[in-house]
Amino acid sequence: MSITKKDVLHAADLARLELTAEEQDLYTEQLSRILNYVEKLSELDTTGIAPTTYTVPLKTVMRADESRPSLPHEEALSNAPDSDKDCFKVPRIIE
Amino acid sequence: MDLNSLTIHALSEKLSKKEVSSVEATKAYLERIGAVDDKIKAFLIVTADEALKQAEEADKRRAQNNNITPLTGVPISVKDIFCTKGIRTTCASKILAGFVPPYDSTVVARLKDAGAVILGKNNMDEFAMGSSTENSAFQKTANPWALDRVPGGSSGGSAASVAALECAASVGTDTGGSIRQPAALCGVVGFKPTYGRVSRFGMIAFASSLDQAGPFTRDTIDSAIMLKAMAGFDPRDSTSIDAPVPDYLSEIEKGVAGLKIGIPKEYFIEGMDAEVEASVREALKILEKEGAVLVPVSLPHTEYAVAVYYLVATAEASSNLARFDGVKYGLRVNESGNLLDMYKKTRDSGFGGEVKRRIMLGTYSLSAGYYDAYYKKASEVRTLIKNDFETAFKACDIIATPTTPTPAFRFGEKVADPLTMYLSDIFTISCNLAGIPGVSIPCGFTKENLPIGLQILGRPLDETTVLRAARAYERAAGCTLQAPAL
Numbered sequence: 001m002s003i004t005k006k007d008v009l010h011a012a013d014l015a016r017l018e019l020t021a022e023e024q025d026l027y028t029e030q031l032s033r034i035l036n037y038v039e040k041l042s043e044l045d046t047t048g049i050a051p052t053t054y055t056v057p058l059k060t061v062m063r064a065d066e067s068r069p070s071l072p073h074e075e076a077l078s079n080a081p082d083s084d085k086d087c088f089k090v091p092r093i094i095e
Numbered sequence: 096m097d098l099n100s101l102t103i104h105a106l107s108e109k110l111s112k113k114e115v116s117s118v119e120a121t122k123a124y125l126e127r128i129g130a131v132d133d134k135i136k137a138f139l140i141v142t143a144d145e146a147l148k149q150a151e152e153a154d155k156r157r158a159q160n161n162n163i164t165p166l167t168g169v170p171i172s173v174k175d176i177f178c179t180k181g182i183r184t185t186c187a188s189k190i191l192a193g194f195v196p197p198y199d200s201t202v203v204a205r206l207k208d209a210g211a212v213i214l215g216k217n218n219m220d221e222f223a224m225g226s227s228t229e230n231s232a233f234q235k236t237a238n239p240w241a242l243d244r245v246p247g248g249s250s251g252g253s254a255a256s257v258a259a260l261e262c263a264a265s266v267g268t269d270t271g272g273s274i275r276q277p278a279a280l281c282g283v284v285g286f287k288p289t290y291g292r293v294s295r296f297g298m299i300a301f302a303s304s305l306d307q308a309g310p311f312t313r314d315t316i317d318s319a320i321m322l323k324a325m326a327g328f329d330p331r332d333s334t335s336i337d338a339p340v341p342d343y344l345s346e347i348e349k350g351v352a353g354l355k356i357g358i359p360k361e362y363f364i365e366g367m368d369a370e371v372e373a374s375v376r377e378a379l380k381i382l383e384k385e386g387a388v389l390v391p392v393s394l395p396h397t398e399y400a401v402a403v404y405y406l407v408a409t410a411e412a413s414s415n416l417a418r419f420d421g422v423k424y425g426l427r428v429n430e431s432g433n434l435l436d437m438y439k440k441t442r443d444s445g446f447g448g449e450v451k452r453r454i455m456l457g458t459y460s461l462s463a464g465y466y467d468a469y470y471k472k473a474s475e476v477r478t479l480i481k482n483d484f485e486t487a488f489k490a491c492d493i494i495a496t497p498t499t500p501t502p503a504f505r506f507g508e509k510v511a512d513p514l515t516m517y518l519s520d521i522f523t524i525s526c527n528l529a530g531i532p533g534v535s536i537p538c539g540f541t542k543e544n545l546p547i548g549l550q551i552l553g554r555p556l557d558e559t560t561v562l563r564a565a566r567a568y569e570r571a572a573g574c575t576l577q578a579p580a581l
Contacts, residue, residue, distance in 0.1 A: 003459070008459075010462070011455050014462060015458040016420065017442050017446075020443075027452060027455055031452070031456055031459065034514060035456075037401075041403065042468075046479070052481055053304060054290075054530075055291075055528075056336055058334065075197040078195070079196075079424035080424065081422070091432045091433060091434045092432070
């Protein structure tokens with residue numbers, strides 16, 4: 001299965017990556033080769049085989065709805081590129 | 096013998112007999128780092144002041160006989176993927192270049208509680224994506240045995256730091272071989288526990304269903320000591336297993352008499368390095384002489400493991416790495432003042448090539464129209480791989496294989512072709528897909544003096560038997576510390 005530059009641009013948009021023209025060509029070529037390789041999975045008939053997403057049994061964890069100590073706002077915001085009082089600050093979204 | 100070449104257990108004994116102090120040992124390691132790390136480049140940051148303070152605390156703790164563990168006062172290092180409170184944590188990525196976590200990962204917190212002294216943070220492939228540590232955004236780590244060769248990856252800095260005697264032990268992570276492969280290439284012991292054995296809280300996520308933390312050490316006894324301190328249920332990681340952690344040391348000297356060792360024919364393949372194969376076969380003979388029974392087994396879906404891995408791991412990565420968007424932490428590139436533009440420019444300039452390639456592959460394979468053919472199919476084949484191990488473990492107690500098909504390769508040798516690089520993990524990946532424990536231990540050298548690794552895999556949660564077999568080999572083969580000349 002080969003991948004076109006259009007597919008690469010679509011995936012880049014979904015992944016919020018802005019690729020240079022050079023990267024677009026490189027990834028089109030490299031992803032095609034990797035996808036060709038993984039194509040070998042289609043040799044196997046997996047009808048009736050349940051997928052494994054985790055190797056341990058997962059259960060939804062519930063805890064009592066009680067307040068517990070957590071990071072103070074100041075610390076939680078300490079790595080923010082931009083913040084204002086108790087909030088992360090981002091570029092204007094609504095004009 | 097130099098203080099910085101001791102095993103954890105040997106240093107611990109000297110500390111408890113008051114023959115040396117933790118401050119002295121810590122200084123010896125800091126001097127060693129100062130002397131050799133210009134060549135090795137295993138560390139992204141050395142936290143000398145904090146380490147000396149921790150060493151003083153450890154000495155007090157020992158003097159007061161207060162909650163002493165074998166790690167109390169022992170200097171170690173940590174892969175830069177683990178959050179360390181107040182200490183820069185970058186995952187070797189430009190996107191996290193200035194990130195200072197406000198909390199410790201559970202692994203680091205537990206090691207600190209045990210009294211370990213943390214010397215600094217180790218270099219790695221960016222976001223643990225790679226097999227050579229060449230994908231670090233900051234520096235290339237050299238293999239201490241051959242400075243023109245890679246240490247393996249992604250935990251290359253951790254493996255190299257232990258091999259170069261820059262720390263007594265280190266902690267890395269293993270998603271598809273990232274502990275065992277560099278351990279093999281650097282000639283140290285690297286242990287990947289059962290998935291869920293060690294908490295992932297505060298460990299920056301790559302592929303959440305595969306990532307697992309584990310130790311790098313000079314011998315298997317040290318591995319047991321480190322694992323004991325790190326392992327156990329953590330309410331902050333819902334995938335950590337709520338099972339008792341055994342005393343791994345209590346059975347480690349029991350030997351392998353009567354133990355059935357499965358030898359999978361799919362792991363002795365055409366194209367593998369002849370010296371690697373010869374060393375591993377010699378190691379199996381030694382185990383046989385010790386009383387183990389070698390049993391041929393088959394893991395028929397092995398040839399699909401790399402394909403499954405690169406679909407599952409990249410799908411999970413594309414989702415996990417969505418958090419790096421220039422809002423909450425890390426880099427922000429905001430030229431136009433437009434939000435979408437900020438996301439894209441931040442991510443494009445913050446992530447390196449391999450990380451972008453994997454995010455792209457994961458995003459593509461999860462996108463509308465492709466999910467069934469790629470991610471779902473891969474998850475189904477993952478079940479077949481897991482079933483292969485379950486079947487094999489009915490006929491044997493552990494499985495032994497080479498860790499890697501070749502010894503350490505040269506810088507740049509596999510960079511241009513991602514697929515060739517991916518295939519260097521061919522023997523380590525299945526273990527992560529199945530969630531089972533595995534160790535790589537040194538089993539000799541090539542004629543060019545490059546280390547070779549023997550891999551031992553076990554049943555889920557049976558780290559005890561894996562360590563026991565690894566120890567039996569180490570003891571019978573007369574493995575003593577091999578240190579490279581630097």
